[in-house]
Amino acid sequence: MNYRNFNLALLLFVTLILSSCEEQLLDIDRFGTITGIVVDGTTYEPLPGVLITTAPASNAVLSDEGGTFQLDKITAGDVLINARKNEYLTGSISVAVYEEENTAVTFFLLEDENNVGDVVLFDPVPGNGAVDQPLSFTLSWNVDQENRGVELDYTVYLFESGSTTQTIVSENLQNREAVISNLKTNTTYFWYVVAKFDGQNVANSPTWTFRTGGG
Template identity: 30%
Template sequence: MLKKSFTLAVLALGAFALSAGSVLAQTGTIEGTVLDGTTSETLPGVNVVIQDLDRGAATDVDGRFEISDVPVGSYTLLASFVGYQEETVAVEVNSGEATQVQIELAPSQVQLEDVVVTALGVEREEESLGYSIQEVEGGDLEQAGEQNFISSLAGRVSGAEVKSSNVMGGSSRITIRGPGSLSGDNQPLIVVDGIPLDNSNFNSLGQNTGGGGYDYGNAASMLNPSDIESVSILKGASAAALYGTRAADGVVQITTKSGSDRGGIGVSVQTGVSASQLYGFPDYQNKYGGGSSPNF
């Protein structure tokens, strides 16, 4: 009887050992590498988690990770890292095998607050300013295709009135929030990379009053719209306080392109053609004239 009980105990112990071995054999390992999707460089410190089991590991200095004793089955890995978008990968774990995985993370695009250039040329967040300011990107001015960048501001700046000449190379003038003086020029001060620019035209008194002559343009026509990175319109006396009385009608702050973001030598070519045709010629009498001075 004792011998029979001993035999049963041995058999039970063997069955338990076989059962335990069978359970241990139903697990596998997940191994892999996490790379930067742009540069293909390995990323250390990335958290890799099995979503279904809430188990995971972090990548080492070589960007590798290992999760052991994973039950057999299908799972989803979630890889996350600061500055990168989260990535999920489906894996299949087989008994006694190591499943190899390669995960590529794409850099995340962080939406920053709007940054504008103030009167001192310092970049600040638009919401932190205590005065009205509006910014126009240089690409919008270039797309307009105007010879004078002032003409390109028409319809893009609230409260601004733009008047342009209809002759080639003619002057363009801008007023912000209406005229502020009966005798002054009423144009805002133009500042290019911190240097004030007088936008008064070069026309004679007769030309300005419609007495004849040619419109030779003004200083704003000397600026190439393709060289402008951004234009900030500073409105109000507080915005233009640093420029004195010349900026009583506002400031047009221009920041030109620096070329620091371009690698190597870059060349851009733009061409344009404009043509004009008179609608009709009026009939003139050229036989008699009034002469000049009181003597006829």
């Protein structure tokens, strides 16, 4: 190989190495963290031993004696968090995780008293993650149930971001909507619906979120 060909080969090799490094840098995942607390939805007592998982999948953890948990190195983006404990209805919350930031969540789990078959609550209005919502409006949802002959009623819960207590917006509802009012401006709220039969909890919805506007 002459000197000119050697230089060309060396230049090509360096170019390939730099290109490979650039591709690797572009492929580096961006991570954030998720911290949270799980409490009994009736007593507000911390719940230890709750299994916390995510989708996309990450490390599964259990809540500690104080009901708290932490998930590290969560890829930035939309993440579904699930909380499961024996004898409780499973809770789920969809959140946005940002690079090098912490996302805090609260789970209120209610005892599972299911004896009516599968019940699924879905299709919230406003849609999950809605922004610029008014300070008074109507929440609504749909339901799909295995045993359609069972008449369900519904209780709607609402809480602010970061709160470990919640408010009952409406209960013993026969229809699938609830009016909320006197909300705070520029505030993130979470809400979920519990389906009941004969006074017993049979299903709960995912925890949905919306943010109010400036009034």
